[in-house]
Amino acid sequence: MDRNGLADFLRRRRARLAPADVGLAEGARRRTPGLRREEVARLTGMSADYYTRLEQSRGSRPSRQMLSALARALRLSDDERDHLFHLVGEEPPRAPHGPVGHVRPGLLLVLDRLYDAPAQVMSDWGEVLAQNAMADALAGEWWPGRNIIRQWFTDPPVRELFPPEDREQHARMHAAQLRAVLASRPDDPGPAGLVAELLAGSAEFADLWERHEVAVRRASVKRFVHPVVGLLELDCEVLIGADRGQLLIVHSARPGTESYERLRLLRVVGLQSMTS
Template sequence: MGRSELADFLRHCRARLTPAAVGLSQGARRRTPGLRREEVAQLAGMSTDHYTRLEQARGSRPSRQMLAAVARALRLTGDERDHLFHLAGEEPPRARSTTEHVRPGLLLVLDRLVDVPARVVSDRGDVLAQNAMAGALHGDLSARPAAERNIAWLYFTNPSARELFPAEDRDRAAGNLVADLRATVARRPDDVRLAELVRRLRARSEEFVGLWDAHCVAVRRADTKRFVHPVVGLLELDCEVLLSPEHDQRLIVYTARPGSRSGERLELLRVIGLQELTHS
């Protein structure tokens, strides 16, 4: 592991990023170029102290999960991400039928969506990135292990994820999740991680087993969904799904109709989310 080169590379990448490029306010008295260390740490979902040690060429060897998170936070290209892995003494993720590396351009779009919830999700259902509004709506997933940041896994194993939907909508939500996952498995029958996800879900949820064995298939598309937020109440949101060119990643954006009650509540959610970020 080349600690000094890794530290230099991280500092260089951080210095070239502006706060506006990642959806952050410029703020007053910014004396250093680019982002602050604590801002990179926040975007990567890690402690400021841990990231600082990387830039100071000290501390423990970063995990692959941490390297992937830092690459997303610094908006690295695929080649730059591979270079980061090499500097840390790790083999970069190899090209496969689907990738967890979100392209900088897609992250840039996500950063610009400051007043609506938005997420980048793989076709397997893994949440790869989300903005602050999505965190306020769905919850912060950054502290969860990577294997648990999956929409289907959360829905069928975490009661709080189900409670986000009105009781009368939960059967439909469950069916849609399983039907979309089945469509993905059919496209990639040799994907080991997909097979492992299905195996784990079958072991944990009888409801999943019943839906999976029904063999319903449907690809996730635009829809209208209702959410019950514990603070702002019921939200009826239009869900728009934008596909990447390879169709292995989706940008999911939730919007409320102008002038609606849900629109007012979504604005309240934005204010609450900003307050939580300020006080955290």
């Protein structure tokens, strides 16, 4: 592991980004250009102390998952992401059976411009690849690197984000989406492994799988229960990337509705969380 090279690369890539480039508020005047260390740490889900040690050539070897999170947070190109992995002595991620999990900078740019709408980039089998600050404020449990289908069937508290009467439909949708993806890419180890894991660990999933329902994720209306702003009824748009394996999910509220006002309040709540 090239600690000095890694530290220099991280510092330089952090310095070239403005808060607006990653969907953050500018805040107080900055003495130096670029993001603050704690902002990069929050975008990656690591502690500020650990990230600081990486930039000071003192950090322990980052995991592959953490390297992918850094690549997303720093908006690295494919070549820059590969260089990041090489600095740590790791082979860059490859995806022979499906789309690469690294989100293209252009798609991240679109995500960051959606400052007033919760939005995520996801794989078609539920992997959260990136999400903006509004998505953090709405559903903070689903950090990049996690799989929403796995969490749904193995971590019941995440269901509290949705009204009880909507949860059965969400469960059916998750199983049907995974069925469609597995049929289209039966040799892809990602979705195949997730199906095997859930069949072994979730009786509910196994029952839904037996129904053989098939559906792909499309535009819909979803209801969310937020602990601060209350019930939100949001239009969910699904935009498919060029490789068809990455989805940009955008949630919006219709102007003039109560949900529209609550979504505006959610942005204030989210900004307060980012600066607290």
